[in-house]
Amino acid sequence: MAMKLLAVFLGGAFGSLSRFAVYLLMEDKLFIRKLWATMSVNILGSFLMGAVWAILANYKNSQNWQILLMAGFLGGFTTFSAFSFDVLELFKSGAIRQAALYIAASVIGSLIMIFCAYYLVKWIRG
Numbered sequence: 001m002a003m004k005l006l007a008v009f010l011g012g013a014f015g016s017l018s019r020f021a022v023y024l025l026m027e028d029k030l031f032i033r034k035l036w037a038t039m040s041v042n043i044l045g046s047f048l049m050g051a052v053w054a055i056l057a058n059y060k061n062s063q064n065w066q067i068l069l070m071a072g073f074l075g076g077f078t079t080f081s082a083f084s085f086d087v088l089e090l091f092k093s094g095a096i097r098q099a100a101l102y103i104a105a106s107v108i109g110s111l112i113m114i115f116c117a118y119y120l121v122k123w124i125r126g
Contacts, residue, residue: 004067011072019077035086038079039106045078046110050117058125 019041026037052069056062083106090099 007068008072011068012076015073015076043109047113047117050114054118054121
């Protein structure tokens, strides 16, 4: 139990740091608003989740890796709370159409990417 908690803790810490690094890179270097950085992180995280799930599914003793990478790292990397906050901000500012587009793109993009990654890895591995 303690090892699982440690795996989530360490993975989550590195995932959160990675998310923040992506935010900084996108805002400072690419001049992209945090809103779109959040969407990008969530879609990328969904792709990575599908890939990790497909890769680790074939290994008997992969539970600790699943906990570290999926619950920990990717749980910290992706962020539903930031997504929800971004939607609230858009609604408060009256940008209803942009909020709807952001919701649709985030959810649909994330779902497409998790399926694509999972089946891509399965196809590559035969």
